[in-house]
Amino acid sequence: MRLMMVLAVLATTASAGRAEENALAGAMARNPERFEARAIDLIAGFGGPDGLRIAGIETYIALDRAVARASSLRRFLAMDLDADGTVTRDELAVSQRAASASGRGRMEREFAAADADRNAAVEPTEQAASGAAAALAALDEAEAGLLRAMLRLDADGDGALTAAEVSAAIARLDQAT
Ligand SMILES: [Ca+2]
Ligand SMILES: [Ca+2]
Numbered sequence: 439m440r441l442m443m444v445l446a447v448l449a450t451t452a453s454a455g456r457a458e459e460n461a462l463a464g465a466m467a468r469n470p471e472r473f474e475a476r477a478i479d480l481i482a483g484f485g486g487p488d489g490l491r492i493a494g495i496e497t498y499i500a501l502d503r504a505v506a507r508a509s510s511l512r513r514f515l516a517m518d519l520d521a522d523g524t525v526t527r528d529e530l531a532v533s534q535r536a537a538s539a540s541g542r543g544r545m546e547r548e549f550a551a552a553d554a555d556r557n558a559a560v561e562p563t564e565q566a567a568s569g570a571a572a573a574l575a576a577l578d579e580a581e582a583g584l585l586r587a588m589l590r591l592d593a594d595g596d597g598a599l600t601a602a603e604v605s606a607a608i609a610r611l612d613q614a615t
């Protein structure tokens with residue numbers, strides 16, 4: 439019931455953004471406090487003096503993905519003992535011996551997943567693909583769409599979302615229940 443009312447509030451335009459709109463309404467209704475806290479953190483971290491703009495949201499998405507991509511690439515770099523850019527199964531084995539039990543399992547899994555052509559070596563292109571996959575796993579397109587859809591709460595339409603606008607949207611949600 440609550441979700442339907444939020445949808446009604448947000449259903450301003452019958453446009454291509456309907457899926458993101460629904461995701462936004464769903465996220466708000468599921469856990470309003472968490473949504474509000476996350477939105478306000480995002481505004482504080484990536485917003486300008488007038489609030490959070492689309493560029494700030496895109497920066498957040500890119501940074502979050504870059505961190506995940508970097509840690510994936512770093513793990514392969516650390517296993518490339520002869521620094522030729524490729525991690526062989528022998529290099530994996532040496533690194534696994536030095537790792538913890540849980541680390542060994544993870545290395546095996548990541549190596550096998552990255553070695554797309556199954557030649558027992560993870561080449562630079564496979565490392566890059568693995569990094570790209572890790573970036574998307576950290577913040578997928580649905581999540582990115584949800585973050586962009588937050589701008590629908592920009593009540594005064596100045597293109598920047600403020601903490602006050604988020605809090606007001608959450609307050610409207612509370613009144614609707
Ligand atoms: Ca190597
Ligand atoms: Ca390979």
Ligand SMILES: [Ca+2]
Nearest residue numbers: 592594596598
């Ligand atoms: Ca605004």
